[in-house]
Amino acid sequence: MSPTEKRNLILAFESSCDETSVAVIEDGHKILSNIVATQIKSHQRFGGVVPEVASRHHIEEVTLCIKDALDEAKVGYEDLDAVAVTYGPGLVGALLIGVTAAKTVAFAHNLPLIPVNHMAGHIYAARYVEPIEFPALALLVSGGHTELVYMPAENQFEIIGETRDDAAGEAYDKVGRVMGVNYPAGKTVDEWAHQGKDTFKFPRAMEKDDNFDFSFSGLKSAFINTTHHADQIGETLSKQDLSASFQQAVVDVLAEKTKHALADYPVHQLILAGGVAANQGLRERLERDLQSNPTTHLVKAPLKLCGDNAAMIGAFAYVAYQHGVFADATLNADPSLEFDWAADSVK
Amino acid sequence: MKILAIDTSNRPLSVAVLDDATVLAAITVTVHQKHAEYLLPEIERLLAMAELKPTDLDRVVVAAGPGSYTGIRIAVTTAKTLAATLNIDMVAVSSLATLAANVPVEGALVAPIFDARNQNAFAGLYRIKNGVPTAVIADTHTDVADFLAAVNKYGEPVWFLGDAANFSDLIATTISAATPAISPWLNLPQVATIGLLGQKLTPVSDVDRFVPNYLRLTQAEAEWRAKNPEEDTESYVEKI
DSSP: OOTTSOOOEEEEEEOSSSEEEEEEEETTTEEEEEEEEEOHHHHHTTTSOOHHHHHHHHHHHHHHHHHHHHHHHTOOGGGOSEEEEEEESSOHHHHHHHHHHHHHHHHHTTOOEEEEEHHHHHHHGGGGTSOOOSSEEEEEEOSSOEEEEEESSTTOOEEEEEBSSOOHHHHHHHHHHHTTOOSSOHHHHHHHHHHSOOOSOOOOTTTTSSSSOBOOHHHHHHHHHHHHHHHHTTOOOOHHHHHHHHHHHHHHHHHHHHHHHHHHSOOSEEEEESGGGGOHHHHHHHHHHHHTOSSOEEEEOOGGGTSSOHHHHHHHHHHHHHTTOOBOTTOOOOTTOOOEEOTTOOO | OEEEEEEOSSSOEEEEEEETTEEEEEEEEOSOOOHHHHHHHHHHHHHHHTTOOGGGOOEEEEEOOSSOHHHHHHHHHHHHHHHHHHTOEEEEEOHHHHHHTTOOOTTOEEEEEEEOSTTEEEEEEEEEETTEEEEEEEEEEEEHHHHHHHHHTTOSOEEEEETGGGGHHHHHHHOOSOOOOOOGGGGSOOHHHHHHHTTTSOOOSOSTTOOOOOSSOOHHHHHHHHHOTTSOOSOOOEEO
């Protein structure tokens, strides 16, 4: 970029669940600021996210996050090129705070407004590692979603497989609760898993089926039955071995399905993203699997950008900006927003 | 002083733009309750008609609750973001007082009521003093019968507004004094009125920390506080 060329600056908002976040992103790949106010401590009182409580926290934080994001980036409204916001999927009341605030800022300063799908944002956290090369495949794993997304070209997303019941992160939280771990349980279960062994051999659901869908409810039930039975006969099971067995089953299913998908969809990059992408067991397994793959290399979303944040929203917003994808002042939250299914998928 | 006033506390959406004591444009809509979708376009339209830009605004006046939780959050998020981003004043008015302001009768007792289901309501009792609704019974979330019994103790005619028609039988049997019949128009917020009143009110000192007046804890929070009475409830959100 020549010094005379103006940099593109996007003010991005994210409020789909329990984090209020505002970021300033330069040219889609440089984070000037990424303010994240997390409500985890609040929801831990209740053992999980309470939607009305989440909405109430977002409205407390949102304008402070805007100010901090601009201050830290050392830019003013006059420097901005656009405002971007997550408009779904997520909790409707939570989404509405970010959407309303972003729309209002865009209106007040006469800036274009870019609507961003939260899942596209998660994928574009990988943009902070390296440019995305197409075609690409993304394994998106979070508390609310588990899906394989094929990207034939920039700004094109097609679901080729998704969970039929629980999301992987949801299953982590549920088995965590059984072992006395508060939400979000992923990190602790991951740590215990590394100290234990897969002794319980829980079922791997749909691993061999001829599709790219996932299922974790059977695994969760097997886990609960095992611990329940042990409780009844007064036996104490190793949390480390339980965690290792659970995690091994989750990772096997995710990795096997991804391997099948890569066989049908040859791509340059496999992108691992979403909150559960921070899981060390999953990261290590995919690294190993991809070592022997001559054509596809693994791009893992940076650990600190796996959870919800506005920097990832700004990264994809830059792509949308180039493609002229804008919303007007009627933009609403869409809690069940999702990518289209691939036309030739074996759903 | 250029003022924008907004209320989306319940089904009606009401927006007005004023220049000092002159109402430039005002609108109240009841045909839908899609405030997230329609509030900002209506503000855009009204400002355009008034030939004003957002940056021309000096003050935003908002009906800040009680009401529908989502509704009051949309109005307050819009108001506080406008105030913060344009560095202008924000004035918050009770959504019940906003309705009470519809009664232009000096000295009148006015009881705005929002139906909160199961014989509960958000309600308050106001006296119109020098043209301004002044709280006599503070806004509360209450059993409707209890509220009406408290109102009846004043032994004066009372103007019932808002969703009062939902409780007309109870009002008829509880209130012994007169209850003047009113135009249905007065049951809807007309925010030009709080736009006028809001010019004289003190702006909110900390816009960033301002939250709607829900008048109710969430169920989860209430249960948690009952079990943990000594815990500080202020520091549950942290920057990471």
